Amino acid sequence: MSDALLAVDGLTKRFGGFTALNDISVSVGQGERLGLIGPNGSGKSTFVNCISGTLPIDQGSVTLGGARIDGLAPHQRTRLGLARSFQLPRPFGSLTVAENLRVPMLYAGRGGTDTEAELLEMVGLGGKAQQRPGDLTQVEMRKLELARAMAASPRLLVADEAMAGLSNSEVDEILVLLLRLNEQGVTIVLIEHIMRAVMAFSQRLVCLVAGRKVADGDPQDVIRNDDVLKAYLGE
Amino acid sequence: MTQPLRLAHAAGHEKNKWGDYDRMPDPSAILNAVVAGVLLGGFYAAVALGIAIAFGMLDIPNLSHPAFVVMGAFATWVLNSTFGIDPIVAGLLMTGPFFILGVLLYRLYHTCFESRGEAPLQGxxxxxxxxxxxxxxxxxxxxxxxxxxxxxxxxxSLNLGSLTLPFRMLVPFVVSIAMLFALQQFLTRSFTGRAILAVSQDKLALQLMGVSPTRIKALAFGISIATAAVAGSLLIIIQPVEPSIGRDFIGRAFAAVVLGGMGSFWGMLIASIILGITESIVSDMWNPSWAPAIAFGFLLPTLAFRSGGLLGRKL
Amino acid sequence: MSNLRFWACGLLLVLTGWLLGRLVSNEYAFFAGYSVLQYILLATAWNILGGYAGYVNFGTAAFFALGAYVSVALNKMYALPLPVLIVAGGVASGLVGLLMGSLTLKLRGVFFSIATLALAIVSQAVITNWEYVGGASGAYVLRPRMGPLGGSYIEYLFYTMLVMAVAAVALARTIERSKVGYGLSAIRDDELAAEASGVPTLKLKLLATVASGTLMGMAGAPLPFYVAYLDPPSAFNLAYAVNTIAMPLVGGTGTWIGPVLGAILLTVVQETAMVTISSAANLLIVGLLMVGFITLAPNGIVGMVRSLREGRK
Structure with missing residues (x-):
């Protein structure tokens, strides 16, 4: 795929003698909605940390919009348009909700035109601008996490388990939000456990099992794939 | 503040400095300095042990540990001068009260800082x-x-040929190694010990086992402060003690723990001994006022270039 | 407080200080005033790194004493004017900050803190062995009778410190409200998330360390003239490190006013305790206040006032 926004090629990551990711190649097209699934410990989080730069990689390459980005510090990748949200929300606790968005806007704004207020309105935190993150509910915290990632006006958003621990209706709220972001032109990689959400969201599905990519393709095909079934249901 | 430790060299070698030599230093002087360094290092390990537990395993940056060592030294002094109790016995007697003190201190630290989430600055x-x-x-x-x-x-002193081993260094060395060995056994053999090791590696696993990490951490921190009582009695055997002397050990003890690879007892012991030997040689051959700076000379490059310590663990 | 008002206040403060100085004939007032201002400067410097970025520096004494000893050495060599010595002291301490920072700031904050603690010990060993500046026996510095602006030299030192303290507070306030200030707050709250938000964390931490170290060095440069006799135990006194940490923590670390309040309060308390009780007790009071505040009121006096106000609304 030559018009891929993100291209991961032969990515390998080891922790001591343990190979957490083994020769992973994935590419994500411009505007695509990709779902990334896999059982616990399959390497999904490591994968996110490797592309966003939190962990250095051992082999392979990561390119964003045609430019090599492995080897860059995380903040440089964010400035190039790769934003991530964290699995457990990590807000800036001493800043207000609005100020939480101001940080990426100041440092990675990339000429985005949305204001703090507009972004908060969009994720449904309109009235909470002056509150501290500590006063937010679980789902509001998730929304803040997404809004902060969006404040960097990214080309690619990597959402790491943005819905874990939420109720059914809350999952739907986040899902609607992600779909809306995608409509605005943001490419999204969603790492998720909740199959209902992944299936509703993804145009394409990639499955990792024990650090290897076992399936990549149409979601309906992937969930019928033998390796995927084996990994999820056992032998 | 930089009162250097009086090292354990034999009386005859007191004046060995580079300036006094026309030729290479006397090999027996070097041997004596090295042996004195090993003994000194063994004692440093007793001080660093508590920090290896608190900082290396529990991730509690207890800078005040050396102050507890000095407190242990003063408690030993009181017991020794009032009741004539042997310093080592006094140190062991004090482990009980120090353990309780440690548990209480951890409770305070936990409620005020740990449970409020990350608060490294305040902690x-x-x-x-x-x-x-x-x-x-x-x-x-x-x-x-x-x-x-x-x-x-x-x-x-114990004299072995040209080698002189003062008992005031030898006894602390032996007690320190014994304490290290005993704690190592406790951690690997007993259920509680294993729970402490588990806490240092994975909090969640422990919660799943139904053990409260806070209780285990309080226990482990209590043990770490209890070791300060023994380390204090060793300190006052080696040299006279005044209240502010503890500060001199902060750099040394943390250097030994970081150099030893955080939480590894044997790594910490090796690092302490290397530190002891270097300090002893520098003090003997050059100038004792440099001795306190040596720990830093080891610490900074370790932090900058080999953050896994000597044995290569991740910080 | 608006910008205009802040600067007007700053200017007014300098002028008032100067006018008061002209009226006061008692030298003790200058000595005491200098001491308060020196602590305002040190606490503000510490807070730029410690309060804004959350990196605890235990090595205040090292940066401060380095400034003082650079001053002693240069004064002995060339007898340079005080402002030049201040710049030199600042540059030297800033460079030490840069070196320390680039070696240890990649690691967790705890390791930086331990390294600063050790830095204080090693730099004391270096100075103790540096015979040119008096080594272990210390150095006498001849304090000129008259300052270059007329009046006694102590009066001159007081004005110099006044200008530096006001400038440092202004600098801290500017940082606080700038892009850098938001970046530092993000680092303090969550470094990983800051990095993911595009904040160049290492660069900002280095910047804060250098700024903080430079100010501490500048604070130390006039010290030899103030004390007239300087030896390592007094220049590296632990009281400097404890006070500079305690003052922002008592006052409140988040804003520029916190260290100022803390510095004034703690110096007054200590001056009072020194006279009425004993000097050992006054250090105990500082220690207890510090631990008391961080356990019971983590946001200091500023935080207490703020929550009182919000509670009333």
């Missing part, structure tokens, strides 16, 4: 404050003078 400043308060309280109650203890083995 560090808290222990720094405790260090300072302990020191001033000792000055106010026991005075700022140097105190020492009486025991049969203090002032006596």
């Amino acid at each position: 560090l400043a808290f222990f720094f404050g405790i260090l300072f308060i302990t020191e001033v309280v000792l000055v106010l109650t026991a005075g700022a003078d140097y105190r020492s203890v009486q025991a049969d083995y203090i002032g006596v």
Whole structure:
């Protein structure tokens, strides 16, 4: 795929003698909605940390919009348009909700035109601008996490388990939000456990099992794939 | 503040400095300096042990640990000078009260900082404050003078050829290694010990086992402070002690723990001994006033270039 | 407080200080005033790194004493004017900050803190062995009778410190409200998330360390003239480190006013305790206040006032 926004090629990551990711190649097209699934410990989080730069990689390459980005510090990748949200929300606790968005806007704004207020309105935190993150509910915290990632006006958003621990209706709220972001032109990689959400969201599905990519393709095909079934249901 | 430790070299080698030599230093002087360094390092390990537990395993940056060591030394002095109890026995007697003190201190630290989430700034400043308060309280109650203890083995040496081993260094060395060995056994053999090791590696696993990490951490922190009682009794056997002397050990003890690879007892012991030997040689051959700086000379490059310590663990 | 009002206040403060100085004939007032201002400067410097970025520096004494000893050495060599010595002291301490920072700031904050603690010990060993500046026996510095602006030299030192303290507070306030200030707050709250938000964390931490170290060095440069006799135990006194940490923590670390309040309060308390009780007790008071505040009121006096106000609304 030559018009891929993100291209991961032969990515390998080891922790001591343990190979957490083994020769992973994935590419994500411009505007695509990709779902990334896999059982616990399959390497999904490591994968996110490797592309966003939190962990250095051992082999392979990561390119964003045609430019090599492995080897860059995380903040440089964010400035190039790769934003991530964290699995457990990590807000800036001493800043207000609005100020939480101001940080990426100041440092990675990339000429985005949305204001703090507009972004908060969009994720449904309109009235909470002056509150501290500590006063937010679980789902509001998730929304803040997404809004902060969006404040960097990214080309690619990597959402790491943005819905874990939420109720059914809350999952739907986040899902609607992600779909809306995608409509605005943001490419999204969603790492998720909740199959209902992944299936509703993804145009394409990639499955990792024990650090290897076992399936990549149409979601309906992937969930019928033998390796995927084996990994999820056992032998 | 930089009162260097009086090293354990034999009387005849007191004046060995580069300036006094037309030729290479006497090999037996070097041997004596090395052996003195090994003994000194063994004692440093006793001080660093508590930090290896608190900082290396529990991730509690207890800067005040050396102050507790000095407190242990003063408690030993009181027991020794009032009741004539042997310093080592006094140190062991004090482990009980020190353990309780440690548990209480951890409870306070936990409620005020740990449970409020990450608060590294406040936590560090808290222990720094405790260090300072302990020191001033000792000055106010026991005075700022140097105190020492009486025991049969203090002032006596073991002579092996040209090698002189003063018992005031030898006894602390042996006790320190014994304490290290005993704790190592406790951690690997007993259920509680294994739970402590588990806490240092994975909090969640422990919760799943139905053990409260806070209780285990309180216990482990209590043990770490209890080791300070013994380390204190060793300190006052080696040299006279005054309240502010503890600060000199902060750099040394943390250097030994970081160099040893955080939480590894044997790594820490090796690092302590390397530190002891280097300090002993520098003090003997060059100038004792440099001795306190040596730990830093080891620490900074380790932090900068080999953050896994000597044995290569991740920080 | 608006910008205009802040600067007007700053200017007014300098002028008032100067006018008061002209009226006061008692030298003690200058000595005491200098001491308060020196602590305002040190606490503000510490807070730029410690309060804004959350990196605890235990090595205040090292940066401060380095400034003082650079001053002693240069004064002995060339007898340079005080402002030049201040710049030199600042540059030297800033460079030490840069070196320390680039070696240890990649690691967790705890390791940086331990390294600063050790830095204080090693730099004291270096100075103790540096015979040119007096080594262990210390150095006498001849304090000129008259300052270059007329009046006694102590009066001159007081004005110099006044200008530096006001400038440092202004600098801290500017940082606080700038892009850098938001970046530092993000680092303090969550470094990983800051990095993911595009904040160049290492660069900002280095910047804060250098700024903080430079100010501490500048604070130390006039010290030899103030004390007239300087030896390592007094230049590296632990009281400097404890006070500079305690003052922002008592006052409140988040804003520029916190260290100022803390510095004034703690110096007054200590001056009072020194006279009425004993000097050991006054250190105990500082230690207890510090631990008391961080356990019971983590946001200091500023935080207490703020929550009182919000509670009333």
